[in-house]
Amino acid sequence: xxxxxxxxxxDPNVExxxxxxxALRESGYADLTIKRIAEEYGKSTAxxxxxxxxxxxxxxxxxxxxxxxxxxxxxxxxxxxxERRLDLLLDQLLVAPADHHDLLIAVLEMRGQTPYxxxxxxxxxxxxxxxxxxxxxVIDHGISEGVFxxxxxxxxxxxxxxxxxxxxxEPSFWTRRIRSPQPDxxxxxxxxxxxxxxxxxxxxx
Amino acid sequence: xxxxxxxxxxDPNVExxxxxxxALRESGYADLTIKRIAEEYGKSTAxxxxxxxxxxxxxxxxxxxxxxxxxxxxxxxxxxxxERRLDLLLDQLLVAPADHHDLLIAVLEMRGQTPYxxxxxxxxxxxxxxxxxxxxxVIDHGISEGVFxxxxxxxxxxxxxxxxxxxxxEPSFWTRRIRSPQPDxxxxxxxxxxxxxxxxxxxxx
DNA sequence: GACTTTTGACTGACTGGTTAGTAAGTTAGG
DNA sequence: CCTAACTTACTAACCAGTCAGTCAAAAGTC
Numbered sequence: 001x002x003x004x005x006x007x008x009x010x011d012p013n014v015e016x017x018x019x020x021x022x023a024l025r026e027s028g029y030a031d032l033t034i035k036r037i038a039e040e041y042g043k044s045t046a047x048x049x050x051x052x053x054x055x056x057x058x059x060x061x062x063x064x065x066x067x068x069x070x071x072x073x074x075x076x077x078x079x080x081x082x083e084r085r086l087d088l089l090l091d092q093l094l095v096a097p098a099d100h101h102d103l104l105i106a107v108l109e110m111r112g113q114t115p116y117x118x119x120x121x122x123x124x125x126x127x128x129x130x131x132x133x134x135x136x137x138v139i140d141h142g143i144s145e146g147v148f149x150x151x152x153x154x155x156x157x158x159x160x161x162x163x164x165x166x167x168x169x170e171p172s173f174w175t176r177r178i179r180s181p182q183p184d185x186x187x188x189x190x191x192x193x194x195x196x197x198x199x200x201x202x203x204x205x
Numbered sequence: 206x207x208x209x210x211x212x213x214x215x216d217p218n219v220e221x222x223x224x225x226x227x228a229l230r231e232s233g234y235a236d237l238t239i240k241r242i243a244e245e246y247g248k249s250t251a252x253x254x255x256x257x258x259x260x261x262x263x264x265x266x267x268x269x270x271x272x273x274x275x276x277x278x279x280x281x282x283x284x285x286x287x288e289r290r291l292d293l294l295l296d297q298l299l300v301a302p303a304d305h306h307d308l309l310i311a312v313l314e315m316r317g318q319t320p321y322x323x324x325x326x327x328x329x330x331x332x333x334x335x336x337x338x339x340x341x342x343v344i345d346h347g348i349s350e351g352v353f354x355x356x357x358x359x360x361x362x363x364x365x366x367x368x369x370x371x372x373x374x375e376p377s378f379w380t381r382r383i384r385s386p387q388p389d390x391x392x393x394x395x396x397x398x399x400x401x402x403x404x405x406x407x408x409x410x
Numbered sequence: 411g412a413c414t415t416t417t418g419a420c421t422g423a424c425t426g427g428t429t430a431g432t433a434a435g436t437t438a439g440g
Numbered sequence: 441c442c443t444a445a446c447t448t449a450c451t452a453a454c455c456a457g458t459c460a461g462t463c464a465a466a467a468g469t470c
Binding site for chain 2: 456
């Protein structure tokens with residue numbers, strides 16, 4: 001999950017995606033309105049409707065935009081050493097989201113809409129399948145090289161599932177914003193890193 | 206997380222709580238309206254406002270209602286054998302929520318609102334603290350009896366955190382409703398049970 | 411025990427504000 | 441002068457919440 005770069009893009013679509021992100025971050029999904037997005041965009045609500053016919057179109061486009069960046073980020077892992085490749089991949093999946101707390105909240109809120117929005121569900125399912133595939137590939141490669149044992153696969157898959165949740169497992173995650181506006185963001189999650197999990201597993205087998 | 210019993214209660218407040226639950230389950234938090242709740246209640250919207258001044262009052266009352274039942278349920282664990290007591294407690298925290306899929310979704314959606322609703326945040330924080338306290342007490346008791354080693358405490362706390370999430374870690378959890386309306390609900394979660402976790406841990410130490 | 415009064419639980423009609431979305435006209439750049 | 445990117449002004453639907461009045465049953469009162 002990369003930051004949102006190109007701070008001064010002249011592409012209205014990208015500007016709207018950024019505005020949507022800010023509005024979602026500040027209002028939450030339940031209170032997200034076209035008006036709020038338009039305010040962040042600095043234009044009228046009709047300007048939003050000029051680019052996206054319906055609110056749902058906009059939201060689906062936004063989800064695509066975010067997940068595209070997510071996939072790009074984990075695709076950047078380019079190493080041949082299986083062990084290092086897995087560690088880097090899992091860092092992207094588990095550690096990176098913790099550094100983008102607000103974005104993670106936004107994505108989790110949209111994920112929470114999947115029971116009521118089929119388009120969202122499709123996107124998340126495809127994304128989950130892709131991430132799963134990536135992990136399986138990396139692990140299979142490691143197994144064929146004799147670096148991993150095959151029990152790791154199951155374990156890693158479990159860790160992958162956590163990626164979509166990350167710090168959400170920490171109760172303080174949800175309350176952080178209201179309790180103390182923007183505190184020490186650099187504080188690391190207390191959730192076990194993948195290397196910890198791997199140690200436990202190999203000790204057990 | 207108990208079922209909602211007393212199917213025919215004449216207490217309007219309880220009826221409204223149940224109606225709110227059904228409305229929340231079917232509409233999701235973002236689309237939850239007084240009108241929807243009133244429809245489930247079978248009365249007018251003004252009838253809702255007669256019992257609860259504002260929508261927020263109603264929602265906070267609903268959250269209290271749900272969390273109260275949750276606490277009651279885990280309080281029912283009454284055994285002196287530390288090991289069995291911990292297992293039963295963790296079953297309530299980890300396994301029971303999986304049996305109440307819809308309720309869990311509803312609670313998770315409300316938890317997702319905590320960054321924007323201080324009253325919700327308060328309730329969840331108190332609840333988390335209570336659950337944490339319960340677990341710590343049970344574990345400390347087990348340690349003083351010499352049944353547990355103290356490393357279990359950290360491990361159990363981690364499992365507790367999962368309690369608030371449960372099956373949410375399964376991607377299919379979110380998509381289940383849309384994909385196949387009400388499929389095999391009895392299918393057990395694939396997430397490791399606490400006993401599995403404990404076996405791994407003791408094998409490692 | 412008949413009567414009045416009070417109270418709890420509503421209904422139906424309404425209000426003011428907000429929502430997503432539209433339609434017609436404007437403006438600046440290539 | 442054409443088109444992309446808007447704006448202003450609008451609409452219909454919907455939202456939470458209000459208000460005046462209904463109605464049955466409980467509580468006093470004589």
